[in-house]
Amino acid sequence: MKNTANLVLLLIVTILLIGQTESRIFSRSKPQKYKLNDTIPVYANNIKSGLSQYGYYGKAPFPKPNSIESKESFQFRLSGNRKSSSLYQLNVTLSNQCKPLQSQYTSYSIDEVKTFKQLIEDDYRVNLYIDDLPLAENFTTHLYLGYPIGYKYHSGNFYYALNNHLDITILYSSVEQYKVESSSDELRGDQEYYIVGVSVSPSSCNHTLKTLCVSCEETLLVDENLPLTVQWSYNVTSMLVNSPDWTERWNDYYVQTDLQGVSVGYNAVLIVFISATMAIILFKIFRKTTFGLLGEEETGWKSIYGDVFRSPNNFMTFSVIVGFGIQIVAGTFILMVFSVAGFLSIANQGGMALATILIFAFSSLFNGYSSMRTYIMMGGTRKRYNTYITSTLLPLIFLILMGIGNIPVWSHKYTYAPTTGAVFFVLAMWLFVSLPFSAMSSYFVYTWPPSEYPCKTHTIPRLIPKPKWYQNPYISMAIGFTIPFIMIYAELYFFLSSLVLGEHYSYSFSFCISFIFFIITIIEINFITEYYQLSIENYNWWWRSLLGPAITGLYVFIYFIIFGISNISVDGVWFYYFFYSLIFSLLVSFFCSSIGFLGNLYLTKRIYSTLHFE
Numbered sequence: 001m002k003n004t005a006n007l008v009l010l011l012i013v014t015i016l017l018i019g020q021t022e023s024r025i026f027s028r029s030k031p032q033k034y035k036l037n038d039t040i041p042v043y044a045n046n047i048k049s050g051l052s053q054y055g056y057y058g059k060a061p062f063p064k065p066n067s068i069e070s071k072e073s074f075q076f077r078l079s080g081n082r083k084s085s086s087l088y089q090l091n092v093t094l095s096n097q098c099k100p101l102q103s104q105y106t107s108y109s110i111d112e113v114k115t116f117k118q119l120i121e122d123d124y125r126v127n128l129y130i131d132d133l134p135l136a137e138n139f140t141t142h143l144y145l146g147y148p149i150g151y152k153y154h155s156g157n158f159y160y161a162l163n164n165h166l167d168i169t170i171l172y173s174s175v176e177q178y179k180v181e182s183s184s185d186e187l188r189g190d191q192e193y194y195i196v197g198v199s200v201s202p203s204s205c206n207h208t209l210k211t212l213c214v215s216c217e218e219t220l221l222v223d224e225n226l227p228l229t230v231q232w233s234y235n236v237t238s239m240l241v242n243s244p245d246w247t248e249r250w251n252d253y254y255v256q257t258d259l260q261g262v263s264v265g266y267n268a269v270l271i272v273f274i275s276a277t278m279a280i281i282l283f284k285i286f287r288k289t290t291f292g293l294l295g296e297e298e299t300g301w302k303s304i305y306g307d308v309f310r311s312p313n314n315f316m317t318f319s320v321i322v323g324f325g326i327q328i329v330a331g332t333f334i335l336m337v338f339s340v341a342g343f344l345s346i347a348n349q350g351g352m353a354l355a356t357i358l359i360f361a362f363s364s365l366f367n368g369y370s371s372m373r374t375y376i377m378m379g380g381t382r383k384r385y386n387t388y389i390t391s392t393l394l395p396l397i398f399l400i401l402m403g404i405g406n407i408p409v410w411s412h413k414y415t416y417a418p419t420t421g422a423v424f425f426v427l428a429m430w431l432f433v434s435l436p437f438s439a440m441s442s443y444f445v446y447t448w449p450p451s452e453y454p455c456k457t458h459t460i461p462r463l464i465p466k467p468k469w470y471q472n473p474y475i476s477m478a479i480g481f482t483i484p485f486i487m488i489y490a491e492l493y494f495f496l497s498s499l500v501l502g503e504h505y506s507y508s509f510s511f512c513i514s515f516i517f518f519i520i521t522i523i524e525i526n527f528i529t530e531y532y533q534l535s536i537e538n539y540n541w542w543w544r545s546l547l548g549p550a551i552t553g554l555y556v557f558i559y560f561i562i563f564g565i566s567n568i569s570v571d572g573v574w575f576y577y578f579f580y581s582l583i584f585s586l587l588v589s590f591f592c593s594s595i596g597f598l599g600n601l602y603l604t605k606r607i608y609s610t611l612h613f614e
């Protein structure tokens with residue numbers, strides 16, 4: 001008990017420490033230094049509206065360089081981002097650079113004009129990279145990724161204006177940290193600089209080469225019945241700022257919110273309440289220091305000691321589910337150790353996708369082990385069969401679900417559509433890492449003796465008293481497991497917002513706290529509902545302790561769908577969103593089930609080990 005407590009404490013401390021670290025340590029470690037006249041790389045990424053996201057040069061007819069080079073790495077590509085060369089040419093200069101993107105008009109046919117109008121209608125945003133920083137609009141509270149391709153306004157009729165001019169601001173900070181006296185200080189030739197911020201303010205302007213850098217007279221309207229000529233242009237302003245730390249440049253991208261503090265506060269209250277309930281129950285059980293012998297007339301949980309450790313029906317499936325669940329738990333935990341904020345960190349797009357695939361593949365070590373241990377504990381004899389099923393069935397089901405979910409993504413050519421390389425990579429990870437690792441760990445514990453139960457099981461099962469309607473276990477489960485959902489609700493919102501709305505929250509710390517609370521709550525709620533059933537002598541707890549926590553996943557799924565209905569407008573991504581919500585919720589279910597089960601197994605064993613027999 002002491003060791004376990006220490007271990008739990010250690011885990012909690014680790015998680016909290018992780019919460020303090022930030023995504024930036026996972027971003028490119030070496031900042032680029034610039035001198036006067038150095039060129040600043042500008043890359044085209046994509047155009048994006050929620051989950052529907054196309055390459056910069058795919059859908060919208062933006063002006064192209066003669067040859068488009070791709071600079072992104074494999075993992076960057078995995079995350080659905082691109083780095084293609086662009087026509088924007090920036091260099092480090094003192095003066096403003098007001099330039100045309102091309103030295104002439106770009107003419108658009110009616111079809112292309114219609115495309116632009118549709119993209120404006122669907123709120124697409126354009127994403128570029130400058131010195132590896134995503135270009136974003138400055139909303140004073142935070143930077144909002146990308147800029148709108150255009151905007152729609154109402155004045156008698158609806159008008160669509162195309163944003164063809166960009167005002168780009170680049171913030172420099174001196175490498176030598178010399179004090180900037182005032183904002184009028186200019187870049188000097190003998191200094192080196194870091195870029196510590198970029199922002200953009202787009203505008204729509206019907207200008208010509210001659211009037212390019214003069215104030216704008218009229219907006220550039222898109223009329224779907226007329227061809228259009230566009231002069232694309234941009235104006236770059238350099239500013240020198242004092243920034244203590246190059247890595248701080250990522251912070252501005254995150255929305256500052258009190259919601260995290262509030263949610264952590266509520267969760268703390270909830271957990272105190274649940275833990276108190278739990279403590280009362282445990283106190284009642286362990287109160288007596290010397291336990292009397294069992295009498296014949298015992299009722300409640302004590303009377304079913306001879307049945308409570310009877311192996312459940314279909315325990316092959318049971319152990320396979322537990323095994324896979326533990327794999328998810330282990331994978332999630334290792335992933336957290338690598339980076340919490342990095343899950344969806346802007347600083348680290350791509351790295352996380354790769355890390356996730358690798359970590360979950362390697363965590364299959366825990367799958368084979370847990371599944372086999374559970375199976376042996378329940379007295380299973382078809383061990384080889386267990387190994388096969390464990391390493392193939394559930395992973396395969398998830399791979400198939402992922403494949404189906406990606407069908408519309410492939411057909412729409414979204415940038416996050418897995419490439420052939422990515423598909424082969426994932427399949428290879430499954431075949432050559434996940435599968436053998438699972439089988440190996442399964443084989444490793446093949447001959448281990450089963451773990452002991454504190455009570456012997458009677459040969460003849462006892463009759464379970466007929467429960468009254470309110471004693472139905474599913475009712476208490478459905479109610480009880482809303483609480484873990486409520487605890488992670490805020491985190492789910494942050495998660496979906498970064499994914500779908502492009503609003504990023506820096507949620508590492510509250511995420512870690514909620515994660516700990518979440519796990520504790522699942523164990524406690526699961527035990528409380530279980531204890532209630534045991535005390536009305538319903539001893540079929542095995543499957544119930546998987547089912548109850550799994551309900552949390554169901555609530556997550558419902559929430560995702562509601563979020564989707566109110567936030568996803570573009571067709572075509574629904575199918576994808578639905579499938580990935582399903583996959584995510586199923587993973588949550590497996591996660592919760594295995595944690596809840598392990599908690600119940602441990603506590604049930606502890607409780608029944610207080611009984612003494614002649």
Ligand SMILES: *[C@@H]1O[C@H](CO)[C@@H](O)[C@H](O)[C@H]1NC(C)=O
Binds near residue numbers: 038090091096097099
């Ligand atoms: C940098 O940009 C300025 C303004 O556009 C231009 O005059 C200058 O020649 C450029 N310098 C280099 C080295 O390209």
Ligand SMILES: *[C@@H]1O[C@H](CO)[C@@H](O)[C@H](O)[C@H]1NC(C)=O
Binds near residue numbers: 036037189
């Ligand atoms: C930058 O370029 C300008 C003209 O393009 C030149 O006058 C200036 O000396 C250059 N500065 C440095 C530090 O190379």
Ligand SMILES: *[C@@H]1O[C@H](CO)[C@@H](O)[C@H](O)[C@H]1NC(C)=O
Binds near residue numbers: 140198
């Ligand atoms: C955004 O605006 C704020 C306030 O106007 C300013 O302090 C900050 O430097 C700006 N950030 C960027 C990257 O332009």
Ligand SMILES: *[C@@H]1O[C@H](CO)[C@@H](O)[C@H](O)[C@H]1NC(C)=O
Binds near residue numbers: 096214237
């Ligand atoms: C470029 O943008 C800056 C900052 O908004 C502005 O002061 C300057 O006048 C602009 N230059 C031109 C030529 O439009």
Ligand SMILES: *[C@@H]1O[C@H](CO)[C@@H](O)[C@H](O)[C@H]1NC(C)=O
Binds near residue numbers: 206219220221228
């Ligand atoms: C832009 O201005 C020119 C005249 O300067 C006009 O002929 C053209 O129709 C305008 N285009 C749009 C889209 O407003």
